[in-house]
Amino acid sequence: MHLADRLELPDPYTARPYRGASDHPAIVDVLTAHRVANGDAELPTVAQVDITYANLRDCDPDRDIALIEAAGRVVAYTRASFEDLGSGTRDCIVFAPALPDHVSRELRMAIVAGNEAHMSSWASGVERAQYRAYAVHPGPELPAVGEAAWLEERGYSATEWSAILVRPHLDDIPERSLPDGVELREVQPDELRTIFDAHWEAFRGEWDFREQTDADWVEFIEHPYRDTSLWKVAWAGDEVVGQVKTYVNTDENQRRGILRGYTEFISTHRDWRNRGIAGTLLAWSLQELRDRGFAEAALGADTNNPGGAFHLYQSLGFELTAYEAVYTKPI
DSSP states (O other), rough: OOHHHHOOOOOEEEEEEEEEEGGGHHHHHHHHHHHHHHTOOOOHHHHHHHHHTTTTTTTTTTEEEEEEEETEEEEOOOOEEEEEEEEEEEEEEEOOOOEEEEEOOOHHHHHHHHHHHGGGGGTTOOEEEEEEEEEEEEEETSSOOOOHHHHHTTTOOOEEEEEEEEEEOOOOOOOOOOOTEEEEEEEGGHHHHHHHHHHHHHHSSSTTOOOOOOOHHHHHTTTTTTGGGOOOEEEEETEEEEEEOOHHHHHHHHTOOEEEEEEEEEEEEOOOOOOTHHHHHHHHHHHHHTTTTOOOOEEEEEETTTHHHHHHHHHHHHHEEEEEEEEEOOO
């Protein structure tokens, strides 16, 4: 059964199947409004959605995506997928942004219920399975409100936390240096796979780790804003020990009238953590952006990163703008 047929929506909403790339502008409009309302730093583009939807993993676009309309306009969409995590758990993921004027308990509950019904069979034959959803949250020490509270009504619990951080200026960047035996090298085309693999392996053992797929590599190579001249990659001999792969979303900067770079895709080899590598590469990345005429930087982070990344970013001048909770519920 198609996901759209599982959604028992309140009036005046109707659900229909995804129609391919022709739906991407509407998806971007919904996701943009959702992110702005929830304090997310980056605005999406059609180019990004084109690449993401061309490389979906464990999601059949002909069955697992539905667009929700009211008065002939797309006001929300939902995408069901699953991830088999390194912990042995299968996470069945509810993703359902909506235009702010259409965020309501009744609609949200109907979308989540329909997704659960659609994905429940995906737990068959799996030792451990759970639903996963996301919601903006005032913070780990505060009670849930809005969509987060509605998820808790359905039996979901906040199990992980992420944060959006922005450095509103590129002044006063601290001076940092790499430890002995580690050097910065200009990225070469034949090193891209090594850099990609090192970044992926650095997160083995974290709560959301899963094995990489060919689609992950393709999405990495086809990232619309990939600019290796902005990257800071540290090596010890032939081994990548740390990296910050900065990019600039030129479309977003034009739309917002800002000059921002994203110091994202940050990782450190587990054997080289707590030696100042990530902090140095991030400081150098900020200097690179400043020297190229940019005015601010942003990134996202897990607040419980084992390397203490969340606190490192704050020590380098990044300011918290929003929390998002990861909610899970056993199947």
